[in-house]
Amino acid sequence: MRLINRHVQVQSYTMEILKAYRFRLEPTPEQRQSFVEFAGCRRFVWNKALELNLYRLDHKRPIIRYRDIAGMLRLWKQSDEFGFLAQAHSQVLQQCLKDLDRAFADAFDKKQPGKRMPRFKRKGLNDSFRFPQGIRVDGARVFLPKIGMVRMRLSRPLAGEIRSATVSRRGKHWFVSILCRVEVDTPVHPSDSIVGIDRGVVNLATLSDGSAFEGSKPLRRLSRKLARLQRQLARKKKLSANWHKQRDRITRLHINIADARSDAIHKATTTISKNHAIVCLEELRTRNMTASAKGSADEPGSNVRQKAGLNRSILDMGWFEFGRQLEYKQQWRGGQVILIDPRNTSRKCSACGFTDKGNRADQASFSCMACGHAENADVNAARNILAAGLAATACGGIGRKAPREAGTGGAAMQPLPLAA
Ligand SMILES: [Zn+2]
Numbered sequence: 001m002r003l004i005n006r007h008v009q010v011q012s013y014t015m016e017i018l019k020a021y022r023f024r025l026e027p028t029p030e031q032r033q034s035f036v037e038f039a040g041c042r043r044f045v046w047n048k049a050l051e052l053n054l055y056r057l058d059h060k061r062p063i064i065r066y067r068d069i070a071g072m073l074r075l076w077k078q079s080d081e082f083g084f085l086a087q088a089h090s091q092v093l094q095q096c097l098k099d100l101d102r103a104f105a106d107a108f109d110k111k112q113p114g115k116r117m118p119r120f121k122r123k124g125l126n127d128s129f130r131f132p133q134g135i136r137v138d139g140a141r142v143f144l145p146k147i148g149m150v151r152m153r154l155s156r157p158l159a160g161e162i163r164s165a166t167v168s169r170r171g172k173h174w175f176v177s178i179l180c181r182v183e184v185d186t187p188v189h190p191s192d193s194i195v196g197i198d199r200g201v202v203n204l205a206t207l208s209d210g211s212a213f214e215g216s217k218p219l220r221r222l223s224r225k226l227a228r229l230q231r232q233l234a235r236k237k238k239l240s241a242n243w244h245k246q247r248d249r250i251t252r253l254h255i256n257i258a259d260a261r262s263d264a265i266h267k268a269t270t271t272i273s274k275n276h277a278i279v280c281l282e283e284l285r286t287r288n289m290t291a292s293a294k295g296s297a298d299e300p301g302s303n304v305r306q307k308a309g310l311n312r313s314i315l316d317m318g319w320f321e322f323g324r325q326l327e328y329k330q331q332w333r334g335g336q337v338i339l340i341d342p343r344n345t346s347r348k349c350s351a352c353g354f355t356d357k358g359n360r361a362d363q364a365s366f367s368c369m370a371c372g373h374a375e376n377a378d379v380n381a382a383r384n385i386l387a388a389g390l391a392a393t394a395c396g397g398i399g400r401k402a403p404r405e406a407g408t409g410g411a412a413m414q415p416l417p418l419a420a
Pocket of ligand 1: 370
């Protein structure tokens with residue numbers, strides 16, 4: 001639907017955003033060896049500090065915060081046992097402890113219910129390390145402290161002031177993601193449309209105008225293949241040539257799954273963000289959804305199997321990622337995301353407002369018991385979400401930035417709005 005008055009006001013100042021540029025690196029064999037060592041040291045420090053803090057939590061003691069644990073890192077480096085840590089750049093290891101400190105803080109933050117406790121890092125799959133400063137780019141080469149000039153495939157020009165760089169492995173290739181601070185004019189969204197969106201299981205997203213985006217459900221399709229490959233791996237002799245080959249196959253499959261999922265979500269959020277100035281979404285509380293299915297050992301949840309299946313789909317479809325992408329894409333374009341209370345959006349009749357769970361004839365269709373209004377259930381929900389969003393705009397909620405959605409933080413591969 002169209003807005004009668006433009007709610008998004010034209011603003012003439014500029015804003016700063018962080019933009020990430022990702023390039024494939026072409027390291028020499030020595031540099032590649034350094035990458036492996038840096039990533040190994042970082043993983044070691046992360047796991048050691050994590051283990052220490054989890055042990056303290058188990059014994060009801062507060063975790064050790066960054067300042068103190070950084071002092072312990074200095075002692076580790078001087079010891080015979082962990083002296084190998086000195087081969088990595090010290091800021092890389094300090095950064096890792098800061099990241100861990102942040103992960104713990106987020107996990108305990110009640111406003112971010114989707115955040116989970118930090119986990120141990122395993123070798124190989126997500127090897128990475130980050131330089132908080134000291135990065136220079138010279139043509140198609142990037143300077144990494146203690147490693148030197150590394151050639152990279154400069155696929156697009158770099159702009160802005162370089163802030164930090166993350167080196168990571170994907171399969172057998174290494175990449176660098178360079179974060180730059182860029183000043184841009186505050187954009188004004190080209191459209192004046194407002195839309196409600198229902199995130200669903202059958203479709204990734206259903207819009208209040210009746211259109212829908214299919215989600216790629218690669219995990220389900222490929223999970224059988226993954227399970228088969230993993231069974232084969234278990235039968236192979238550990239650390240043999242065939243075992244390594246099989247493990248590489250599994251890593252590639254993990255990457256394919258992640259790529260296909262990310263692709264579908266990016267396509268949907270880009271299209272939606274281009275066409276609608278204001279997007280209304282339900283606020284998600286996934287932790288509740290997952291917890292309610294499981295219940296506890298003494299009091300198991302109802303329909304555990306069924307709900308576990310649904311939760312699986314929710315995670316599979318990337319609902320959080322969808323919300324996160326819409327939020328930053330709207331910010332670039334001068335649009336907005338409004339999060340609304342999810343209560344009753346699926347039970348309420350979008351025509352007359354009558355609310356009853358009997359309105360839902362089945363998973364797919366909505367049929368109002370009061371006025372007879374019948375519609376696709378997801379479209380009906382999207383219309384309710386739009387109505388709730390409009391109500392929020394009417395009471396002035398629109399001038400506020402949408403609250404950060406729980407659990408949507410993470411990958412810095414995409415430009416992020418700069419925190420104040
Ligand atoms: Zn009705």
